[in-house]
Amino acid sequence: MGQRSRFNLYLAVIAANVGAFSLGSLYNWSSPALIKLSAEDSFLPINIEQSSWIGSLIGIGSIFGPFIGGYLVDNIGRKASMIVSVLIGLVAWAIVYFSTSIWPIYISRVVGGLGGGIIFTTVPLYVAEVAEDDVRSALGSTLNFFFASGYLVEYIFGPLVSYWDLVLVSCVAPMFFFLLCPFIPESPYYYIMKNDVEGAHKSLKTLRKGWQKKDIERELQVIKVSVEEAMKEKGTLLELISTSTNRKALMLSCGAMTFQQMSGINVVLFYSETIFNQAGDIGLSASNATIVVAVILIAFAGVAMPLTKAYGIKNMLIASASGMVVFQTVTGLYFFLLYEGTDLSAVKWLPIFNLVGYVITYSIGYGPLPCAVKGEVFPPNVKGASSAVTVGYSWGLSFVITKLFPYINEICGMYTVFWIFSVSCFLAVLFSVYIMIDTRDMSLQDIQDLLNNQNKSLSRPSTTPRPLQEVTTIT
Secondary structure (H helix, E strand, O other): OOOOOOHHHHHHHHHHHHHHHHHHHHHHOHHHHHHHHHOOOOOOOOOHHHHHHHHHHHHHHHHHHHHHHHHHHHHOOHHHHHHHHHHHHHHHHHHHHHOOOHHHHHHHHHHHHHHHHHHHHHHHHHHHHHOOHHHHHHHHOHHHHHHHHHHHHHHHHOOOOOHHHHHHHHOHHHHHHHHHHHHOOOOHHHHHHOOOHHHHHHHHHHHOOOOOHHHHHHHHHHHHHHHHHHOOOOOOOOHHHHOHHHHHHHHHHHHHHHHHHHOOHHHHHHOHHHHHHHOOOOOOOHHHHHHHHHHHHHHHHHHHHHHHHHHHHHHHHHHHHHHHHHHHHHHHHHHHHHHOOOOOHHHOOHHHHHHHHHHHHHHOOOOOHHHHHHHHHOOHHHHHHHHHHHHHHHHHHHHHHHHHHHHHHHHHOHHHHHHHHHHHHHHHHHHHHHOOOOOOOOOHHHHHHHHHHOHHHOOOOOOOOOOHHHOOOOO
C-alpha cells in the first residue's frame, strides 16, 4: 500500500475555501466602491447616510444566511450548499453591475450577505468533518485566511479599475471555485446521515489517500456509530438549549464570536481610512496604510494554522486576546492625547504600528479560531442549527457595531471607541483562560465527552495528546 498522503484532504479544504475567498471580495467591495460612488463624477452620487447603508446592509443578509445554510447542509449536503452560496454571490455581483439606482445596490448587499452567511455555516462544518484529528484545529483556521484574501483583491484593484471592471475582476474567484468543485468530495458524515455507506466509503478513500483499507473501514465504522448515536434525537434550535452539553457548546461558540466582533475588527477594516485620517500625519496616505493593514491581516492569518496545530486553540486565543488588549489600549491613548492637543509628531507612526500589531494578534487567534471552535464543539445532529445561530449572531453583532461606530466617534471621540474595544479584549482574556476548552489531539467525540462528563476540567488544557490510532469515536 502506498504512503499516506494528505494531498487530497488539503486540496479539498483549499477548494472549499476558495468559495470563502470569493465572498470576501463581495463583503469588502463597499470599501473602494463607496469612494467611486462618492466622487463628483459618479454615475450614481450618494450621501453619507446611503454610504452607511451600503457598507452595513451586508450584515443584515449575513444574519439570515446561516439559517438558510443550516437547512441546506442537512438536506442537500455540504458541497452543494457551498455551490449555492457562491451562486448567490454571483447574483449579487450581477445586481451591482446592472444597478442604475441606489435600491438595487441595497438589495445586492443583502443578497450577498445571504450567500456569505451560507458559506460561513458550511465551510467550517465541512472542514471539521473531513479533517484528521491532529490537523482539524489548524485547518479550521483557513477560512479567515481566504476570506481576508478576498478583501485584498478589492483594496488592490479598487483604485485601479472602473466601477464596472471591479465587478468583473471580483467574479474571477467564484468562477475558479466552480473549476475546483470536482476536487471537493462530499463529507462522509453527510453520507452516513443519509444512509449512503458506499458514498461515505468513497469519500473517505479520496480524503485518506494511501490509507490501508482496514483503517478506512475502521474510521467509517466510528463515524457511522457516532452519527447514529447523535441522530437518535432530531437536532432543532430548541435542542441547542435543552441539553447541558449543547448549552456549553453554544456558550463557547457564541462567546468566541462575541469577543471576535467586540475586539473591533470590522470597524478597523471598514473604517480604516477614517481612522487614519483622524490620526493626522502618520507618514503614509490613509489608503496606503489601509493596504498595509490588509496585507498583514492575510499574512498572519496564514501563520495561525501551524501555530494552532502546535499550541492548540485555547492557548492561541489567550495569546491573541492579550496582545489585542495592549494595542487597542495604546491606540485609544494616542487618540485621547491627540484630542487633548498634545504634540504627537515624534510618535506619528504609532497609529499604524498599533493597528498592525492589533491585526497580527487578532489574526493568530480571535480572527480564524472562533469558526474552528464552532466546527468542533457541536454534535452532528445540531451542527446545522448551531452554525445558523452562531454565525447569524456574529453578523448581527457586527452590524450593530459598524452602524454605531460613526455616532460613538462623533459624540464621545475616537479614543472612547478604542478603549471600549480594549475592555472587551481584556474580558476575552478571562474567557479564554477560564472558560474555553483545550481540544488539542481530541476527536470530535472526545470533545463531546469533555463537555458532557468532565465539567470541572473545561478550562484545563489537555496534558496527554492522544494519537489517531487511540481514538475510539468521532462525531
